[in-house]
Amino acid sequence: MKKKEKNTRKRSLIIDIVLLAIMLIVSVISFYIAYTFGLIPMKWITIFAVVVGCSFLILLLLNFKKLPTWGLVMKRFVLIVLTVCIGTCGYFLDKSRTTINKISKTTVNEDGSTTKKSKMFVVVKKDADIQDLDDLKDQTIGFQNGSDEDNATYMKTLLQKEISFQEREEMDYTALITDLENNAVAAIAMSETFYNMSAANIDKFSEETKIIETYERELTDNQKKHKDITKETFTVYLSGLDNVGSPDQQTRTDTNLILIVNPRANHIDMVSLPRDGFIPNTATNNVNDKFTHTGMYGIDTSVETLQQFFGIPIDYYARVSFNSLIQIVDTIDGIDVDVEIDFCEQDENRSFKKDDLICLKKGEQHLNGKQALAYSRHRKTLGYDNPGRERAQQRIIKAIINKLVSPSAITYVNELLEIAPNYVITDMPANQITKFVSSELENMKPWTISSISSDNGVYDTRYVASIAESEGKKDVYLFNKNEVHALLNAYDGASKQLEMKEYHFDLTNLYKDTPAVNDDPNIVWDSMADVPH
Known part of the structure; x- marks a missing residue:
């Protein structure tokens, strides 16, 4: 009987250790995401880390104490709930980071310059007999010359080093996709951002096209300096x-x-x-x-x-x-x-x-x-x-x-x-x-x-x-x-x-000391x- 109780106690301890190990792993991953993401204030992360750490230690120490059945159930319930909550927070933080990076792939460096990372695709019709760039030789490739012109020019330069082709330009990707559907172009050069948008906005776009080549680009801009938008208007x-x-x-x-x-x-x-x-x-x-x-x-x-x-x-x-x-x-x-x-x-x-x-x-x-x-x-x-x-x-x-x-x-x-x-x-x-x-x-x-x-x-x-x-x-x-x-x-x-003591105005000229309106004679x-x- 004692041997049976000992084995039961041992199995129970193993279960508790496994649950604690899962909680520890989930916590480490979630806090790492929170720390590297930067969305949650550091003082919040510190407070949460202390609370989670103390909870973990208490649950760990309870493993060395014999608890009644109801106490054991409560301990495991709390452990599972904590793990799920921490994991859910980590999941949403990671998803938020992914979303923000999809919307804007630009980051501001410590010196005020910006670095933009992007992927670019060569897209063709799914049923086209085109498997790689060699199959596009001497055919027409479409490029956007509007808001994504910089990426299009970059892709054009890379493609020119690999194959000879004809060019067709349109002001937006919607027009280029129509050209692809009508066989006016054999392929489209697209950045990842606009590929994803086209997939969401244009019916069956992703189902009827395929990517045959992917490029990656990292571009640093030293010209535009960014404000501290937590303090500056x-x-x-x-x-x-x-x-x-x-x-x-x-x-x-x-x-x-x-x-x-x-x-x-x-x-x-x-x-x-x-x-x-x-x-x-x-x-x-x-x-x-x-x-x-x-x-x-x-x-x-x-x-x-x-x-x-x-x-x-x-x-x-x-x-x-x-x-x-x-x-x-x-x-x-x-x-x-x-x-x-x-x-x-x-x-x-x-x-x-x-x-x-x-x-x-x-x-x-x-x-x-x-x-x-x-x-x-x-x-x-x-x-x-x-x-x-x-x-x-x-x-x-x-x-x-x-x-x-x-x-x-x-x-x-x-x-x-x-x-x-x-x-x-x-x-x-x-x-x-x-x-x-x-x-x-x-x-x-x-x-x-x-x-x-x-x-x-x-x-x-x-x-x-x-x-x-x-x-x-x-x-x-x-x-x-x-x-x-x-x-x-x-x-x-x-x-x-202005501080209140510096506030002033002139009733005879309300626009005195205020910015002047554009005086362009046109x-x-x-x-x-x-x-x-």
Whole structure:
């Protein structure tokens, strides 16, 4: 009998040791991920490590004490629960790191330079009789000459060293994929980021294509220096494309916002820009154009045009397509928005058929992804127009932010991390993102959001640079200098916070000692309208 009890005790001890070993391994891996990722503040990691370490020691010491059956069950239950919790945290941290690295493959080095790592693929149709690069000799390969032109040029140089081929260029990957489907090209040179986006946005793309060659690239940029975004005010240009598909498309920008983020005051100024804003387009030799058209020349053109017109730096951009709004809102189980008017709007496929129309009533309500998209696009109601749409877009963004910081976020964070890399592109380095989030987790202060709308100007009819004069004049929005001043003051105030004793103003000249509005004589202001309406 004693021998049987001894054997039972021995088996029980072995089980406990195995469970403790699993907990130790899971803990070491999870804390290693947390430490190397940098998202969780170090003091949090230290506190958690002490708590887990003490728990481990207590559970270990209990192995040397004879416990009643209920005590043994409780000990193992606690051990298993702790292991699962620690492993789950490690899993989500690792997934978060993977997601952020997919969205932005750029990192900031200690000297302020940036290093960008990327993979690039040569993609062909799955049913094509092409197995390697030699099979592409003297055939046509497609390259993107828009937002991913730098990677395309790099791949072109590598391929030219290996085979002879014909070239075909398109402004975006969506057009190149159509060329591949129509056999206008035999292969496409694609970066990994846009390959993944195409797989998510284009039906059966990954099923009907195959990768025959992969290249890796590491590029260091010593020119652009990055701010300490945990302390310094920075700006983000948020661009929403006027199309369904991948965010790399060279198409009109339908939603345009500048976020002025002040990390010291935990405040964001959200500035809506009218898509029809009439300003010098840097891609057309500064001939005046609708701002929405700058998107047709790439995200960099939109950024350069904004910087030149407003005279403030645009530190980062984030670009999304219509798909992303639908997917994000649906993933977080919808948003609560106060809809301003009754209206009906086309669906995401631009269908005005009766069965496809999306109609909403005025008032506070819960919107799904398609409804949120319809609300963000609507502008045809008389008297509502573009300013109304800009207000709607701001309400939607605020609602999304509020949902993401609510306790319910834990229920959909996993799925949100899955879809984010497929619908968002940004030039914010991965370690800048983690550094900012880590700082916010450490401080845990609530954020406030203010809205600045551009609706004090007037509409006019003018020729625009990106449309031939033969097509006639187009409706454009002429900015009012005061609304531009409002943006400049918001940025200046966030960047140069004054002590109360230094605060001053002049009632006779409210803009004294504030940044000056652009004095470019080519700019057409609202006071210069020919036919204001």
